[in-house]
Amino acid sequence: MKNYLLLLIIFSFLYAYPQNQKFQHVPAIYENVTEAVPIVLNDNSIIAVYLNPATDSLYSIKTTDKGSTWGENLFLYKADVTTLQKVSGLMGLKTNSGRLIIALSVLKTITFLSSDDNGASWTKLSTLISTDLYNIQNINLSSLSDNRILLTANASYGRIYYSLSSDNGNNWEPLVRIEIPSSLPFSSSDLNYVQLNSGNIFGIYLKTLSFSRTIYGLSAPPDDLRTPDTTTIFSSAEAIERPRLTKTSDGVLWIIYQLNETTQFPFYKQYDLYYMKSTDNGVSWSEPVKYTKYTGDDYNHNLYPSDSYPLITFSTKRFTNNYQPALAEVGNTTDENYPPFIKRTWHHETDYENQTINIRSEIFYDEPVYTYTLVFFDSMVAGELYDDGLHNDGEANDYTFGNDFNIPDVPVSDQYVMEVNKIILPLNKNGVLADVNSSVRIPAELNIKREEVVYKYKYNFNVWSGHFSGGRFDEKGFLFSSGFFLGGLDNSSLWANGVASASLVNDYQPGIVNSDADDPLNSLYIIRANDPPFGMSWQRWRDAVKLGADFYDGNSDGIYNPVDLNYNGTWDPGDDMPLILGDETIWCVYNDAVLADLRRWDVDPKQIQISQTLFASDKQGFENIIFIRYKIENKSLVDYDSVYF
Structure with missing residues (x-):
């Protein structure tokens, strides 16, 4: 009988060999990063500043070779936001003096950060607060020839504003509204300005009506932007979004916008990027050119001026x-040799009788x-996925690929079920x-794979073991939940923590003290007495030893090295081996690093580390x-006194 279940998929990074050198991956430490801005330091050095998925914290990462390699991800700033708020505008700039400035907006507030050491450290400069504007967004920064900094933004009700700083971003003038002719309210957004070589200011904005989107041009002297002259640049019935303007060092103006387009694939639309150019200060513009062609979203772009081509x-x-x-x-750049778009990959079903799993992937190409x-995991090729209707993949040619695979014996585990004769006991690494x-x-x-190019996408499939929670003896439940409590005195203060899931007490996380709980090393390590000597489980015990697990030191050198010293294919007393206490041994380590505000009771971590070993014999x-x-x-x-477990 087949059982069907939902699957949690944890995604990881793709590595493409060879990588398309023209589109460089900015390796953020978070998944699903949808807002980043580039800041050019010099010809080869670039900083990318990005928002975390919660849109409340800024991080940066730096390259010194135009994106071929990257340094460490650095935390910059956490915005003062509530659960219902988020950072809605982000932009960066290198000023004429060499100072780096980041502007970010939350509701009525624009906050400025600065760095005077090329991004090694950052300082909060000032805050620009508006009393009558809401939802400030689409921030743009540009340097003027007189060293002033121009900021533009739009807010609710289709209004657009600007502000100036005359002291390198330390202080800002109040926001001033730009009066743009409009037949309808709520329709203007995405204001961008640059300074032309003539000294005048040129800008663009987007007007959204029921059946059209129009990009307008603006021109004004640098001392008064309140009533600019306007011209029509481009109008379309399609859903133009997020137009961005920049000027390269050769004086060419560039507009890049995103378009949400219908595709050939059923019920699927995607974002692509387009660009236009002007070589005569915005008087005339080229026809739009489609820049990205990958069958998947390319969107939420930001620009930075460079020599001959805008950086994006x-x-x-x-x-x-x-x-x-x-x-x-x-x-x-040209968008060539891009991979197909994997819309989703999932574990479709499990056949417990035949010990197989069905994996499917919806792929657009x-x-x-x-x-x-x-x-x-063990680098053994499991087989191909097909879209021919013959491999438990659904209908033929429906863009859903699939196949059945034998369930591998996986040594890496966050959870496990110990089955000893009549006892069944689930457990986890916490x-x-x-x-x-x-x-x-x-x-x-x-x-x-396409010809010699291979794209590699990593997944984790969580497959239910077939056992529900609870300890069982002879098919009858005997244990709902088990763990421990630990308490004592810290000087004269009483404290307690524990693991008691039935009481909503979960104060411990996987790993040793001061480690990353998500480190793959922090796992359950499982050894069986009948495992092959020097095999995979014995080798994996090396990682357990790194975390503090015991082992039998056959050659007494203090180092765990499970190799067959006599080359006779069997274990001898002079060879190292894991800690085998019974027919099955399960070891893990965890510590009380869960923060106080995430616990049921407000107790700070005490840096207590617990190594847990379960073993059984028949x-x-x-x-x-x-x-x-x-x-x-x-x-x-x-030192903790009077500690009880």
Whole structure:
């Protein structure tokens, strides 16, 4: 009988070999980054500043070779926002003096950050607050020839504004409304200004009506932008969005906008980027040129002026299974050899009787010249995905690829079910026993190949083990949830923490003290007495030893090295081996790093680390017993008194 279930998919990065050098991946530490801005430091050095998915914090990352390699992701600033608020505008600039400035807006407020050391450190400069504007967004910054900085933005009710700073961004004049002729309210947005070589100011804005979108040009002297002259640049019945204006050092004006287009694929629309150029200060413009062709969204772009071509960042899924920033030069790149668009990949069903899983992937492509191969964690090729209707993939040629695969024996696990004769006990790597809906995390990689180019997308498939939560003996429930409480005195202050999921107490997270809870090393390590000597489980125990697990040191050198020293194919007392206490041993380590405001009771972490070992045997007298051993360590510099477990 087949069971059908929902699947949680955790996405990771794509690595393409060879990578398209013209569209560079900006490797943000977060998934689904949809807003980033570039700041050019010099010919080769660029900083990309981006918002986290919660749109409340800024991070930056730097390249010194135009995006071929990148440095570390650095935290810059956390905005003062509530749950219902978010950063709605973001822009960066290198001023004439060399100072870097970032502007970000939240509701009525624009906040400015500055760096005078090329982005190594940042300082909050000032805050520009409007008393009568709401939802300030689409911020734009530009330097004027007299060293003033021009800021433009639009707000609610279709109004657009500007402000000036005469002291390198330290202070700003109040926002002034720009009077633009409009037959309808609520229709103007996306104001951008640049200074022409003549000294005058040229700008664009977007007017949105029921059946058309029009990009208008504005021109005004630099000392008074309130009543500019307007001209029509481009009008379309299509859904033009987010027009951005910049000027390169050769005096050419560029407009880049995004368009949400219908595709050949059923029920699917995508964003692409287009650009236009003017070589006569905005008097005339070229026809729009489609810049991106990838079958997937390329959108939320921002520009920065460069020598001959504008530098652009935009969000895309061409590098990963989630939105990540891309970096490129508009007009100096062509969108070639892009991968097909993977709309989704999922675990469709499990056949527990035959121990197989069905994997499917919805893939949109321009030409069917790719091969799709699924590779599981151990680098053993599992097989291809097909769209022929013959491999449990749905209908033929419906863009849904699939196939059935044997469920691999995966050593990496966040959860596990210990089955000892008549006892079934689920557990996880956080210290929870019984109260675990157990699943197996199966790492896999979808390789898409076209000629010599291979794109590699990484996934984690969570496959339900077939066991519900709760400890069972002889098919009857005996344990709902188990864990522990720990308490003592910190000087004279009483504290307590624990793992008791039934009481909503979950104060511990995987890993040793001061480690990243999401580190793949922080897992359940499983050893069986009948595992092949020196095999995969023995080798993986190396990682457990790094985290503090015990081992048998056969050659007494203090180093865990599970190799067959005698080359006889069997284990000898002089060889190293894992800690094997019974027929099955399960080890993990966790610590009390969960923050106080995320706990049921407001108790700060105490840097307590616990190594947990479960083991069992089928030998007579032990066949229905599971042993649990805890090793509790105080990793802080404080002595705790009267501690009870």
